[in-house]
Amino acid sequence: GNSVTQMEGPVTLSEEAFLTINCTYTATGYPSLFWYVQYPGEGLQLLLKATKADDKGSNKGFEATYRKETTSFHLEKGSVQVSDSAVYFCALSGTSYSSASKIIFGSGTRLSIRP
C-alpha cells in the first residue's frame, strides 16, 4: 500500500540556516504530494502541494519538488526564522477518484529554530 517516510526529528537549526526535511513515498500511479505544518496547539495547515512529476510547490519561502524518479518530495527553505518552529508533515493522496481523499501522512518532523 501507499506510505510516506520522512526524516525523524527533532531538527534544530540556527536562524537564517538552510533547511531540508527529507520525504520519500511509496505509491502506485501518480499521487498528489503535500507538506503540512502544525504550530503548537493548532490544527494542520496546508503549506504547499504538487500534483505531478517535476512540479514545484512553493509557499512562504518553502519549496518542494515532486521527483518521480527518486519518489521524493523534500522540503527546503533557504533561510529559516524562529517563527518557522513547528512540526512538518509530508503526505500523499490516493491516485483515483475513489481514493483521492485517503490522505496518508508521514510521522512528522519537529523543527526548532534558535535565535
Added chain:
Amino acid sequence: EAQVTQNPRYLITVTGKKLTVTCSQNMNHEYMSWYRQDPGLGLRQIYYSMNVEVTDKGDVPEGYKVSRKEKRNFPLILESPSPNQTSLYFCASSPEYTPGQGFYGYTFGSGTRLTVV
C-alpha cells in the same frame, strides 16, 4: 471566514458514555474526513466522506461512527468510548477531486482533545 469548526475543543468523559464531536465547514466542500493524532503514531484516518451519499472507512474505524446527512456537517460518534480512544481528533474538508488537478488538499479544524477515563 472560511473554516472547519469542531466542538468541543476539550472533552473528558468516562468509559462507555456515548459522545459526539461535531464538525461543520462553511466552504461548500464535498469531501470531509476525520483523523486522530497520537504520539509516535502520527495522523491516522478514521473515516472519510466524498459526498452526502458516500462515506467509507479509513485506517482506524473501529469504535467510531460518522454521519453525513448534510453537506456541511460530519459528526464523529463514539458509541461506547474506551481509554484507547484518548487522542487528539481533527476534522477536515476539501473541494472535490479533479482528475487533471489531483486532490486539492484538506483544510483542518483546530482539533478536539478527548480524554476517556
